[in-house]
């Protein structure tokens with residue numbers, strides 16, 4: 001026989017507590033739904049206008065004792081992520097920079113990050129150890145590109161090809177060409193090589209190539225929030241990774257593009273380099289990270305969605321360790337599977353995309369690669 005007290009305890013533990021918990025969950029969920037429903041366009045516009053940078057609060061004393069080779073500790077903490085600049089990029093595509101609005105509050109845990117972008121030497125060691133073959137080296141399948149003649153299905157990748165004369169900047173296809181035989185060993189096509197370029201960032205790698213490298217190295221690709229926290233280097237709300245002035249003491253702080261874009265011999269290289277530069281040629285940011293602006297774009301683990309920041313801003317006051325949206329969303333290519341890219345490249349210019357500004361975002365199709373896209377890892 002079970003005593004009366006034991007019966008009451010069982011009823012409380014197995015029926016009443018679960019029932020009350022379930023009811024609490026339902027009430028919480030309905031409040032959340034109502035909150036989101038009630039946020040009409042006017043309120044979203046208000047959030048966009050009023051969003052601003054608030055102080056970065058770094059975690060303290062959380063650095064592990066052993067430092068992995070080539071990496072620096074990013075303490076993580078709470079920070080304001082995004083951008084308010086309508087005109088942050090002078091890209092001629094209207095509204096293209098709205099994806100970095102509003103500035104919203106995010107928390108990330110501490111993590112290790114590669115000091116530099118992954119170099120040709122490092123990527124070569126991975127390929128030697130594993131026999132890995134990158135996406136650009138594999139002939140595309142006919143089912144992936146229905147309608148394209150078999151003769152056109154050749155292994156290759158996108159290469160920046162300067163134009164003979166000034167062109168309309170609305171059409172990026174004018175200076176990008178799909179080049180058969182372009183891959184990480186031949187960044188601009190069969191006639192090019194990486195000989196003597198061990199210390200240059202590897203390029204012509206697609207998202208899955210970067211993920212494969214990271215896995216081999218015991219690392220992973222950063223989330224977009226981790227990348228931006230790291231890029232800000234502990235400074236609250238600066239425009240650039242080095243501060244708010246583009247050229248302190250009249251000097252460029254990153255490998256970007258000066259002169260006529262995208263014209264042949266138009267790049268005047270006032271920053272010291274035409275095209276891609278070896279890693280770590282400029283001062284590091286506050287966390288000791290090199291080239292978080294310019295040189296090559298960096299592949300990010302998150303899917304790209306143009307609305308993602310708005311969704312986060314209305315869902316929570318502080319989003320903890322965001323991992324990106326569940327699927328990609330890009331108004332110009334609604335069917336593309338698109339991942340985030342960050343940091344800008346040697347092709348960023350005031351005439352075109354000023355994406356070396358910290359808050360601005362880039363993105364690319366998951367299988368694509370180019371000679372201005374690389375990556376770095378975290379762990």
Ligand SMILES: [Ca+2]
Nearest residue numbers: 255256271273
């Ligand atoms: Ca340059």
